[in-house]
Amino acid sequence: MDSAAVDRFEASRNRLASLAYRLLGSAADAEDAVQDTFLRWQATDRERIEVPEAWLTKVVTNLCLDRLRSAQARHERAAGAWLPEPLLEGDPMLGPADTFEQRESVSLAVLTLLERLSPVERAVYVLREAFSYSHAEIAGLLDIIESASQQHVHRARTRVAAERRRGGRADPAAARRVVEEFLAAAASGRTERLVALLTDDVTAVSDGAGLSSRLLRYRTRERVASYVRIGFRMTPAKRRLAGGSPAFHIAVVNGSPAVLAVVGSRVVGAVAFGIGDGKVAALYGIAATERLTRLNDAWRQYAPDAPVAHSW
Structure with missing residues (x-):
């Protein structure tokens, strides 16, 4: 393959990776x-090939759909042991972030929510909301009719809108203050302080550090x-598992505020x-080593x- 063909592919690599990640x-x-x-x-x-980008x-969309439909993937995700892989702010795989819809489409909340959609519904939503493809273009990419694309995106938007109403939107600076208060409350040992920072319909999900067969x-x-x-x-058991006592850093993961537990230079x-209405509406805890590989690569740079705190 000549260098021009390689260069053309490489010019699309980050966009393709961002689409595949979503x-x-x-x-x-x-x-x-x-x-x-x-x-x-x-x-x-x-x-x-008349339009290489298309x-x-x-190709990458259909490869992803094949993977989502595979028996192994269906089993892993249906078993309830799956959470999206977190990515640190600045990772090119997060892709376009010019609009609210683009930023929202890569949040852990929405990525988790999209698991409830069929593979085609998920693909239509991502292509439309994150990459601004028209319904005619989506129909061509997925070999469906245009009205089906419109129906799929309507259903997906309805589900995402319900999550948005529950969680709301938060200014980044205000969200960080909530997280700082949350950490201080967690360190205080007073459960009532934590309860006061949680919304009435708060939810939390954890992968159990990869030690549980279910979330x-x-x-x-x-x-x-x-x-x-x-x-x-x-x-002592947690220190042995983590390899030491962690320090806690506030960072941005998938566009949302996050707390990272770091031992040495490794995120554990x-x-x-x-964040919604100035309180914590949802928590996503990820500590399985294989789900933190790319985040750790980025953290080292x-x-x-x-x-903001050390282990207590």
């Missing part, structure tokens, strides 16, 4: 899909507060926050602020 929720799977797309680009008769988009889910302010207190309380856990 569809799959996994950076590793997204990278595999992009690499498979490159191999098909390499093997095809490129002289017959061709590449169609751990908590509802009601009291149960979520108890989960947080237990999660942030260090024990991430908790992303959904990151210049973080000083930690």
